Amino acid sequence: GAVVSQHPSRVICKSGTSVKIECRSLDFQATTMFWYRQFPKQSLMLMATSNEGSKATYEQGVEKDKFLINHASLTLSTLTVTSAHPEDSSFYICSARLTNSQETQYFGPGTRLLVL
């Protein structure tokens, strides 16, 4: 149980285009999902907390107009990188918290984004 999927797993796009990444909890409902970014050889950096049915909460320094987050249902959250630039190239990981669980987060497999 507690499986989280992400799609796509890898994407290459041209500078200026937008990319949408989906995060799904497959066998549980998640009222809260988290989006992280990870640079090579570094730990995870939280970008935003996504709550079903409400606006996402962004961490300091993360542009909400550039990284659009939508959590339309209890099993799906999406992250859209708008007008992507090469510096947006990174590994994006989502996680979901079991509704009835206090703390444990389960991570998706991640999406590697390369902007040319």
Add this chain to the structure above:
Amino acid sequence: EDKVVQSPLSLVVHEGDTVTLNCSYEVTNFRSLLWYKQEKKAPTFLFMLTSSGIEKKSGRLSSILDKKELSSILNITATQTGDSAIYLCAVPFIYGQNFVFGPGTRLSVLP
């Protein structure tokens, strides 16, 4: 400010060795500490610790929390090359919300 520190940041051992990874934290209203293993992709859950002194065990991995010392250790016995990964320690600092992650310990197990 809430923070999580891990040591060592990097460790190289040979197969069969036993390793101990450390995590210390300063978090308001501590409730739990979690260990994750990250290989090439996203982290996978290992342990969640909430009570001091109670060891959690899974195969060759074990972990224990010391609330008095504000720390936890993760032990791996008889290491294998497949144990090579980054081991992350995380502490939730707001109920139901995000974690504070440590920097991770990069473990390399040589054949």
